[in-house]
Structures are given as C-alpha cells and as structure tokens.
Amino acid sequence: MKGLLDDEADALFQALADRTRRDIVRRVAGEGLSVSDLAADYDMSFAAVQKHVAVLERAGLVTKRRVGKRQIAHAEVGPLRTIRSMLAELEDQWVERVQRIDDLLAGDEQAGS
Amino acid sequence: MKGLLDDEADALFQALADRTRRDIVRRVAGEGLSVSDLAADYDMSFAAVQKHVAVLERAGLVTKRRVGKRQIAHAEVGPLRTIRSMLAELEDQWVERVQRIDDLLAGDEQAGS
DNA sequence: TAATCATACAACCGGTTGGTTGTATGTAAA
DNA sequence: TTTACATACAACCAACCGGTTGTATGATTA
Numbered sequence: 001m002k003g004l005l006d007d008e009a010d011a012l013f014q015a016l017a018d019r020t021r022r023d024i025v026r027r028v029a030g031e032g033l034s035v036s037d038l039a040a041d042y043d044m045s046f047a048a049v050q051k052h053v054a055v056l057e058r059a060g061l062v063t064k065r066r067v068g069k070r071q072i073a074h075a076e077v078g079p080l081r082t083i084r085s086m087l088a089e090l091e092d093q094w095v096e097r098v099q100r101i102d103d104l105l106a107g108d109e110q111a112g113s
Numbered sequence: 114m115k116g117l118l119d120d121e122a123d124a125l126f127q128a129l130a131d132r133t134r135r136d137i138v139r140r141v142a143g144e145g146l147s148v149s150d151l152a153a154d155y156d157m158s159f160a161a162v163q164k165h166v167a168v169l170e171r172a173g174l175v176t177k178r179r180v181g182k183r184q185i186a187h188a189e190v191g192p193l194r195t196i197r198s199m200l201a202e203l204e205d206q207w208v209e210r211v212q213r214i215d216d217l218l219a220g221d222e223q224a225g226s
Numbered sequence: 227t228a229a230t231c232a233t234a235c236a237a238c239c240g241g242t243t244g245g246t247t248g249t250a251t252g253t254a255a256a
Numbered sequence: 257t258t259t260a261c262a263t264a265c266a267a268c269c270a271a272c273c274g275g276t277t278g279t280a281t282g283a284t285t286a
Binding site: 006009010013014016017018019022025029030031075077080081083084087088091093094095096097098100101 | 190213
Binding site: 044 | 243244245246247248252253254
C-alpha cells in the first residue's frame with residue numbers, strides 16, 4: 001500500500017548517497033547545465049557523469065530539456081521537499097516520543113519525591 | 114578539506130536509503146529497543162537486522178547501550194538535523210538561483226516591452 | 227558449572243553500483 | 257554531404273550490498 005512511497009524514498013536517498021550526484025544537483029539548481037558542461041569538471045569519463053545524471057533523473061531530482069544539440073539538466077525542487085518532509089516526520093516522531101517519556105519521568109519524579 | 118563532511122553525508126544518505134533501516138530509526142526513536150526486539154518484526158534473519166543496526170550505528174543515526182544481556186538501540190536526532198540542513202541548503206541554492214534568474218527575466222521584460 | 231539467551235562476526239552468494247571503453251545516433255557547422 | 261560535436265547505450269569489471277548460515281563470545285539463570 002505504501003510501497004510506492006517507500007520506493008520513492010529508496011530512490012531519493014540512494015540518488016543523494018553519492019557526492020558527485022549531490023554536487024550535480026547543486027550545480028544544476030536554477031539555471032541548468034548540459035551534460036558535457038557538467039562532465040568537464042569531474043575526474044571521470046563523460047559516460048560516468050551521464051550515468052549519474054540518469055540516476056538523478058530516475059529519482060526525479062533532475063529533468064533534461066533538449067536545446068539544440070545539447071541536453072540541459074535542471075534540478076527539480078519537489079523531490080527535495082518530499083525528502084525533507086520525510087525527515088521532518090522522522091524527527092517529529094523522535095521529539096514526540098522523547099517528550100512522552102520525559103512526561104512519564106516527570107510524573108515519576110513527582111510521585112517518587 | 115570538506116571530504117569528511119562528504120563522508121558523513123554519504124554515510125547518512127546511504128544508511129537511510131533502505132526501507133528497513135528507515136523503519137528501524139522510526140521504531141527506536143525515543144524509547145529504544147533491543148536488537149532482538151527489532152528483529153522479531155522483520156521477515157529476515159537476526160543477523161540481517163543486526164547488520165542494518167550496525168550500518169545505522171556507523172552513520173551515527175543510532176547508538177547502543179548495554180542493559181543486562183540486551184543491547185538497546187536508540188535513535189540520535191543530531192544526524193537527522195544535519196541531513197535536513199544539507200537539504201535545506203540545497204533547496205536554498207535552488208530558490209536563490211531561480212530568484213536571480215527571475216529577476217533577470219523581469220529586467221529583460223521591462224527593457225523589452 | 228552447565229545450559230540458555232542475546233549478540234557479534236566471519237564466510238559465502240547473487241544482484242547492484244560506479245567506473246571503464248567502445249560503438250551508434252542525432253544535431254550543427256563546413 | 258562530410259565533418260565534428262553532444263549524447264546515448266551496451267558490455268565488461270571490481271567492489272559493495274543485502275541477505276543467508278554457522279560459529280564464537282558474553283551475560284543470565286538453573
């Protein structure tokens with residue numbers, strides 16, 4: 001039922017679990033860059049960079065738009081928001097439960113003192 | 114120079130790029146659970162769950178405290194905050210550059226009309 | 227001490243990942 | 257049309273990942 005959500009989260013976290021890909025997302029935020037513009041600044045083959053972009057594309061973090069012979073990659077902010085809200089939820093659960101336990105402890109203290 | 118930061122980010126994103134591990138983080142948020150308590154609810158071997166906990170531990174997302182013969186896993190909220198601020202930064206860069214481009218376009222429009 | 231329970235860890239296996247090189251295709255410029 | 261450039265994609269390889277089973281260690285209980 002929520003498997004699709006999990007699939008998306010898997011893809012997003014995995015896509016961001018590589019420093020080259022995180023760097024690409026940073027660099028194409030806003031204006032967008034062609035794959036070869038991107039590739040020029042990494043110490044790896046063009047094909048490797050192209051595969052990184054493909055991973056980001058599959059995760060929905062970037063989209064490509066053809067302009068002449070170049071293919072321009074753009075970052076998509078939506079998935080970043082998705083992943084942030086997932087983490088916020090995790091953190092909220094943490095805070096919530098800690099608070100609940102603190103309340104219990106406070107109650108015990110009062111009762112025990 | 115910033116390799117350590119990247120190492121941490123690699124470890125955090127990779128640790129969260131597995132649904133079982135995300136579930137474990139949720140479940141040990143606040144109170145904490147022993148490794149076998151955790152393992153009881155997954156359709157995999159004890160050793161597999163133990164390895165997942167170890168990955169989370171290496172990433173700093175979980176710490177263990179021995180209580181009798183049991184080893185209690187607790188979630189750490191710090192790394193979650195770290196990862197959230199990384200994403201916030203990414204998103205800010207996005208918003209910033211889009212804004213800058215919007216400003217340019219607005220200027221062009223005014224000049225061109 | 228012996229038996230048991232909770233954990234740790236090593237060795238192994240199939241699938242995936244991050245890189246390579248080579249080749250094919252599509253677009254632009256001579 | 258040829259030539260050159262930007263991209264795509266397949267095949268290959270070593271390393272890593274997520275799982276397994278089996279064995280060893282540590283703490284608790286009989």
